[in-house]
Amino acid sequence: MVRSILCVAILCWITGPSCTGEKGFKTTRIIVDTSFIKKYEDPLLSYIDLTGHTKYLTGNFSNTVNYKVRINKPTYLFIDPIAFFAYPREKYILALDKNGDVSLSSKSKINLSKKAAEGEEMEKYISALRPKSFFGYSNNTPIDTILQSEQKVINQAKYYSACLPKAIDSIAFIMNISLKRKEKFTKYYTARAFEPIYSFYFGNKVQLQNNKLFTEKINSLIPYINHINDKETFFTSGRESVVRSIINALLPISKEEIADEEDIKEDMRFVVKVLDGLAESFSLAYIMNIAIDRDIELSNKTYRWFYKNCNTREYRGYIRREKLLKKQLEKSQSKKPANLLIHIDDNVKTSLEDLIKQNRGKVILLHYWASWCIPCRDDIPYLLKLENELKDSDFISIAISIDKDLFSWKVMSDKLLLNPKNSYCINPAGAQPFMDDYIEAIPKYILINKNGEFKTYDAPEAKSSELKNLISKMLSE
Structure with missing residues (x-):
């Protein structure tokens, strides 16, 4: 099955389950046309949450699909490899044009492809002006050398800022970009003008901290933001x-x-x-x-x-x-889901409630994932490392897949070395109500304390040290 990732990388925050009556959030409709589905089966919707993690929303594609994305600010839509720009309260149709290429049109007749092309061309020209990225010195570099380089980076950033307005004017004239779009480009690139300085300080964080200069340098960035x-x-x-x-x-x-x-x-x-x-x-x-x-x-x-x-x-x-x-x-958590979980070895069905009861007295980490979810798969080696570090404690990790294809789930579970004793899949026959109650995106981690109480519904990802810290704290309670 060909899978295409419809990545909605939202540089803002997006809602999970539907909530009503909130100021600031508007519904943006994304209609996925059958022409797109025929070529790219089961496209997946993803977004970046407040903490910077990529999460995937699930969908079932058979005919035309109408997504309701509730956003509160402008949003980038990435349909690999093309980037589009979307706004709240808009209606977009994702389809294939007569040449078989991905197209996104809106009811307000915005030429999104043209705007994406303009942005791509502008970035190409501006990146030639932008100071080169600085990756930092080694920890043994003398602080005097670092401070001398700092001044060079600051001077380059100032020169870049001074050149920006005229450069954007020239590029906009050549590309026949409207005045309104030119103003947006100017604001966008001006806001990023101090990035070389920011990168320099964080790239040399260790040396600056050793000389008690890091806080002072970071404070100097505050006027920019x-x-x-x-x-x-x-x-x-x-x-x-x-x-x-x-x-x-x-x-x-x-x-x-x-x-x-x-x-x-x-x-x-x-x-x-x-x-x-x-x-x-x-x-x-x-x-x-x-x-x-x-x-x-x-x-x-x-x-x-x-x-x-x-x-x-x-x-x-x-x-x-x-x-x-x-x-x-x-x-x-007061709801009692039916026998919706299937065990990987014997296909015996059980419920989440029963699993929690069976492991009473332990800190439980529920890990929701899927075989097709790349961020989920990337997280699993960190999860296995965490399990090994806590193997002698009252901790258990339970992997719960949302795969609809049980064969794919079992093959990928075996490939990723997941512990079969604690590996389950949501029964596809009754998955949707379960998912509506418990998960809105994957990968997702939920922590349950020794008393069987849900304590953290959106725990940090396995690669984060915060997750281990939270579990250790719960183990000591």
Whole structure:
């Protein structure tokens, strides 16, 4: 079966299960035409969540499919190898043109292919101007050498910034790009002008830390990120990941050490003190999301403080949605799924509830995956390493596949060396209600404590050290 990945790499946050009545989130419809399905069977929808992880949404393709993607800001659609740009409240049709090439049209008649071509050409010309990437010196390099190079990088970035407006004017004239599009390109590339400096500091993080200069250097980047106040530029130029790296390096209580509401409040007060505009709003939402993911109880007063100080509607709406989703997931644990899990060795059917009861007294990691999911497969070696490190503790990892083809599931499970004792697949005959209640995207990790209580519905991925830290903490409780 030919599989094509319909990658919707959302440089913003996207909802999982449907929630209604939230400000800031609009429905974007993506209609996958039968002409596309005939050539590319079972295309998969993926997105990048707040923490930068790629997650895949499941779909069943037989005839024309109507996806409802609820987004709150401009979105990149990647239909390999073509990139398109989508907006909230739009309706797009994914099909094949008369030449058999992928095309995406919208009801507003936007020429998306032309825009993608313009962006590709502009990037080609601008990249020739941009200072070359710097990968960092060795740990033995003298700090004086690093500081001399720093000044060269800063000068190159300033020269690049000074050249940008005229360069974009010239390219726009040659390509006959509209004034509105030219202004967008200018904002986009200007917002990225300090990237060489940012890369230099993080590329030489160890040496700068050893000389107690890293915090000072990262602080010098704050004016750059505070300066970006155009939403579309901030959402689509990758500024969120840059701000996340900078704020993680400066928080008084690091992301790994955050344990209670007081830690959350202290970090948010720091953000309000040093950041402005979109960078401030994003960082506040980022910290609040850490609390929600880790099940840190927050008072209504803390939520009110956040809503008052976060001045960007999209980020306020995201936190409202996450709070609501958490409540819905907490309710779902009271539901009793039927015998929907099939064991890999003997095909015996069981339920998730029974599995949890059988392993009472242990910390349980539920790992949802599929044989066709590349990020899932990439995570499994890290999962096996984690299992080996914790093999002498009261910890168990249960792999649950959402494959519809049981043969593919078993072959891939064997190839990836998954423990057959704890390997299950959701029974395809009744999978959808189960998935609606428990998972919205894969790979997904859920942690259950020794009392059989769902504690973390969106645990970090196996490659993250945070997951082991969370499990160790639960083992000690």
